[in-house]
Amino acid sequence: MLCIKNGKIFTVAEKEPFIGDILFDGAKIVEIGQNLAGKADQVIDATGLNVYPGLIDCHSHLGLDGYGVRFEGQDYNEYTDSLTPHLDAIDAFNPQDITVKMAALGGVTCVGTGPGSSNVLGGTFIAVKTTGDRVDDMILKRNIAMKCAFGENPKFCYKDKDNSSRMSVAAKLRMMFNKTIEYKNKLEAAGDDVSKRPAYDHKLEALIPVINGEMPLKAHAHRADDIFTALRVAREFNLKITIEHCTEGHLIVDHLVKENVPLAVGPSLGHASKFEIKEKSFKTPGILAKAGCQVSITTDAPVIPQQHLNLCAQMAVKAGMDKYDALKAITINPAKHIGVEDRVGTLEVGKDADIIITDGCILDNNTNVLHTYINGVEISREGAKI
Numbered sequence: 001m002l003c004i005k006n007g008k009i010f011t012v013a014e015k016e017p018f019i020g021d022i023l024f025d026g027a028k029i030v031e032i033g034q035n036l037a038g039k040a041d042q043v044i045d046a047t048g049l050n051v052y053p054g055l056i057d058c059h060s061h062l063g064l065d066g067y068g069v070r071f072e073g074q075d076y077n078e079y080t081d082s083l084t085p086h087l088d089a090i091d092a093f094n095p096q097d098i099t100v101k102m103a104a105l106g107g108v109t110c111v112g113t114g115p116g117s118s119n120v121l122g123g124t125f126i127a128v129k130t131t132g133d134r135v136d137d138m139i140l141k142r143n144i145a146m147k148c149a150f151g152e153n154p155k156f157c158y159k160d161k162d163n164s165s166r167m168s169v170a171a172k173l174r175m176m177f178n179k180t181i182e183y184k185n186k187l188e189a190a191g192d193d194v195s196k197r198p199a200y201d202h203k204l205e206a207l208i209p210v211i212n213g214e215m216p217l218k219a220h221a222h223r224a225d226d227i228f229t230a231l232r233v234a235r236e237f238n239l240k241i242t243i244e245h246c247t248e249g250h251l252i253v254d255h256l257v258k259e260n261v262p263l264a265v266g267p268s269l270g271h272a273s274k275f276e277i278k279e280k281s282f283k284t285p286g287i288l289a290k291a292g293c294q295v296s297i298t299t300d301a302p303v304i305p306q307q308h309l310n311l312c313a314q315m316a317v318k319a320g321m322d323k324y325d326a327l328k329a330i331t332i333n334p335a336k337h338i339g340v341e342d343r344v345g346t347l348e349v350g351k352d353a354d355i356i357i358t359d360g361c362i363l364d365n366n367t368n369v370l371h372t373y374i375n376g377v378e379i380s381r382e383g384a385k386i
Contacts, residue, residue: 001025002376005037007046007357012053012331013346015324022051024353027375032349044371046357052327053347054109054354054374055309055362058334059218059244059264059298062113062306063093063100063128063135077118082158083176085146085206087123089114093135099306104130104379106307107362107369109354110140112338115147117220118157120172122147124206125218127338129354131374144338145218145242146210148173150226152276170229177237180207216240222247222276231259242337245300247280250287257291262337265329266298266312282312285329286321295325296334310362317363326363352376 005021009032021036022029037043064076075092078084093113094100103111114125125145132138150170154163163169183204190196209215219230222245234241242262243249249256249263256263265285272278289295297312299305304312313326321329335345343352353376360367372379 001030001040002042002044003037003040004044004046004051004355004357007049007051009051009347010053010327010362011347012327013348017050022347022355024355024373024376027353029347029349029351029353032347044357049370050358050361051347052107052356052358052362053331053345054356054372055107055330056110056334056338056345057108057298057301057306057309057330058112058296058337059266060111060113060301060306061116062103062111062130062301063095063097064089064113064115065099065302066094066097067099076114076116077157078115078122079118079157082120082154082161082163083172083203084115084119084123085121085176086202087115088143089124089126090135090139090142093126093128093138095133095135095138099302100130101379103301103306104372104374105369105381106309107356107358107372108306108309109356109372109374110335110340110344111301111306112144112334114145114218117147117149117153120148120154120158120163120169121176121207122149124215125338127340129374131377131379140340140343141338143209143215144340145216146207147218147220148230149220150230151220151222152274153220166226166229170233173233174236176203176207177211177233177239180204180211181237184208184211210239211237213238213240216242218242218244220244222280224248224252226276227252228255231261244298245277246284246288247277249293250281250284251279253287253291253293256288256293262294262296262333263288264296264298264334264337267300267303269304269308269312269315282315282319282321285316286319286325289321289325289329294333294336295329296337297326297329298334310367311365314363314365323363
């Protein structure tokens, strides 16, 4: 067993930190309290240091985009077909890419990663830990969400093929959901009679969990009208949904409070490179959180390098976000957003030993991550490129 002793512990499950010890055995936290070092085989003295749960980003393309490459390195967009719900992020994730370790050393221990936003339907996301050499062993949860996209991206990418307007995006989604319902009904009516089953359709098969309410839509939507369209289509089919980016969320905050869906805000750092993100601001997550929304902060890596997730939270605090809300926005809220809050997001007995130790407040820009533990194992900083 390993004990981190005398650290200033931010469990996130509780608002206020305290000085104490964390005892973990293998991959799980077994005790949090005082004077636990005597029970451990190895002791890490964290006196004067801060201890947090590993940071989480619920909307990333980590591992699907290569570091130091361009066209040959990206595997997060499929440009041959605007409707690709059958694609699975697990088949593109590259654990050997250096960005994965860079994320871990920056304190990000878990991400929701998957297809980009070129397609109306892009495929399924996965939740992975940021350590390992084989994605199958890094998976925390598969099929956490079905990516869909509204607005400029699908319009631009497919304007010369089959999608040049916002109306087309919504129409295509309705078409696919109605086809899935019909396909599902035929399967159920056929029962065990193989001769009566409809011809296998891999796209519609992938959408059945969405129609059943078992997997949410992960809706890329920046502009307010696109957010409303995403919600409208989801409500028509009684689907679960999360809003990704939510750039104009601060303009429609009262509506989003009533809708009560998880919101991922970002990437807020950098130039407004297209019309639909001209309203982007680090004020947005704070305004939404103060109103009572469940807010996560996202890098949309590689738009912002994954290891700078805490920097995005720092900037939100500088723009007025409450510090505790900002801490939740990079820990427990993204864990809830991608459905892994039973395992990660807070420091609690029984949860995974994903822990980071810092030399200051994680929301201060002069703070360094000194140690990262994932599943109870420290990530080596040897050869670190961060």
